[in-house]
Amino acid sequence: xxxxxxxxxxxxxxxxxxxxxxxxxxxxxxxxxxxxxxxxxxxxxxxxxxxxxxxxxxxxxxxxxxxxxxxxxxxxxxxxxxxxxxxxxxxxxxxxxxxxxxxxxxxxxxxxxxxxxxxxxxxxxxxxxxxxxxxxxxxxxxxxxxxxxxxxxxxxxxxxxxxxxxxxxxxxxxxxxxxxxxxxxxxxxxxxxxxxxxxxxxxxxxxxxxxxxxxxxxxxxxxxxxxxxxxxxxxxxxxxxxxxxxxxxxxxxxxxxxxxxxxxxxxxxxxxxxxxxxxxxxxxxxxxxxxxxxxxxxxxxxxxxxxxxxxxxxxxxxxxxxxxxxxxxxxxxxxxxxxxxxxxxxxxxxxxxxxxxxxxxxxxxxxxxxxxxxxxxxxxxxxxxxxxxxxxxxx
Numbered sequence: 001x002x003x004x005x006x007x008x009x010x011x012x013x014x015x016x017x018x019x020x021x022x023x024x025x026x027x028x029x030x031x032x033x034x035x036x037x038x039x040x041x042x043x044x045x046x047x048x049x050x051x052x053x054x055x056x057x058x059x060x061x062x063x064x065x066x067x068x069x070x071x072x073x074x075x076x077x078x079x080x081x082x083x084x085x086x087x088x089x090x091x092x093x094x095x096x097x098x099x100x101x102x103x104x105x106x107x108x109x110x111x112x113x114x115x116x117x118x119x120x121x122x123x124x125x126x127x128x129x130x131x132x133x134x135x136x137x138x139x140x141x142x143x144x145x146x147x148x149x150x151x152x153x154x155x156x157x158x159x160x161x162x163x164x165x166x167x168x169x170x171x172x173x174x175x176x177x178x179x180x181x182x183x184x185x186x187x188x189x190x191x192x193x194x195x196x197x198x199x200x201x202x203x204x205x206x207x208x209x210x211x212x213x214x215x216x217x218x219x220x221x222x223x224x225x226x227x228x229x230x231x232x233x234x235x236x237x238x239x240x241x242x243x244x245x246x247x248x249x250x251x252x253x254x255x256x257x258x259x260x261x262x263x264x265x266x267x268x269x270x271x272x273x274x275x276x277x278x279x280x281x282x283x284x285x286x287x288x289x290x291x292x293x294x295x296x297x298x299x300x301x302x303x304x305x306x307x308x309x310x311x312x313x314x315x316x317x318x319x320x321x322x323x324x325x326x327x328x329x330x331x332x333x334x335x336x337x338x339x340x341x342x343x344x345x346x347x348x349x350x351x352x353x354x355x356x357x358x359x360x361x362x363x364x365x366x367x368x369x370x371x372x373x374x375x376x377x378x379x380x381x382x383x384x385x386x387x388x389x390x391x392x393x394x395x
Contacts, residue, residue: 003030004357013095021173027066028359042368056342064365071369096124128199140166147204155226233279
């Protein structure tokens with residue numbers, strides 16, 4: 001079965017993570033993605049590591065499957081001409097250059113819409129294309145710091161902490177993917193494309209969700225709360241006899257069941273703890289009581305008991321445990337693909353499960369410029385011209 005986005009062509013001028021993550025999702029869904037890289041270099045993440053497998057970077061592999069790669073020197077007149085020819089047969093152009101770069105290259109939204117009025121043009125930048133910070137470079141770590149995410153991550157002892165992955169890049173890639181698909185749907189009605197301006201900063205702030213809402217309503221500045229929840233109790237990590245577990249009690253009924261399983265029914269009836277607002281107010285009194293009881297048995301015993309009684313809980317797993325997790329195995333989240341240089345490599349597959357048009361790993365993450373000749377021939381270039389372009393470092 002073909003993918004849901006079969007027939008959609010994406011011209012991907014992005015690199016690193018946010019843009020490539022977006023276009024990988026579109027590729028998983030069946031879109032034809034052409035990844036444009038610079039001659040002799042390519043995507044910076046090709047050199048990020050270790051680890052490498054036979055010279056291929058694990059970082060690069062994580063966001064570049066289901067694409068074809070062409071190398072083009074965007075600063076050369078003929079290189080720009082190649083991009084413009086590709087635009088004529090594309091539905092979407094996506095880039096994550098600094099604000100003004102595409103304009104300086106002569107590849108602005110206005111110039112490309114003159115070639116193809118239906119083109120959807122997605123710009124990903126650190127701070128967006130408007131505002132006083134529009135010319136600043138945007139890196140995930142900086143955005144996590146500025147957006148408030150770091151101020152609420154960690155605990156009072158640790159100080160501000162970033163998340164373990166480049167989460168603002170991931171969020172921005174997801175927002176870009178949503179925006180592109182919305183624009184594709186709208187184009188079916190209007191017949192024309194549009195520009196999408198996505199900023200890492202905006203995306204990160206939008207991810208503050210209830211924490212931002214708490215502040216906007218109360219005026220109280222949120223503080224880092226470690227592994228506890230600012231609005232729900234008990235919703236945090238707890239020590240057991242052997243390892244830590246997470247318990248996430250979301251309502252008063254679940255709390256009453258938890259107390260019964262812990263043989264502490266009186267807690268659910270105590271006016272200080274009977275409702276969630278009261279538990280939040282009195283968390284410093286409640287948590288030590290629960291913690292003391294949970295130390296009387298091991299994690300597996302508690303998790304088994306809680307799950308049998310529909311109390312949300314789980315172990316804190318390390319990454320190596322995920323490969324053998326029976327749930328992930330049944331969902332085929334970790335997959336193996338053949339790569340011509342690296343050999344067999346394991347990747348994280350798509351989490352999207354569509355019943356009729358499921359995402360597929362159709363192509364391994366390509367080597368830089370692997371499909372240059374095929375794409376140029378598709379555009380009408382003959383072998384002599386292709387040789388000239390390579391000799392002059394245009395492709």
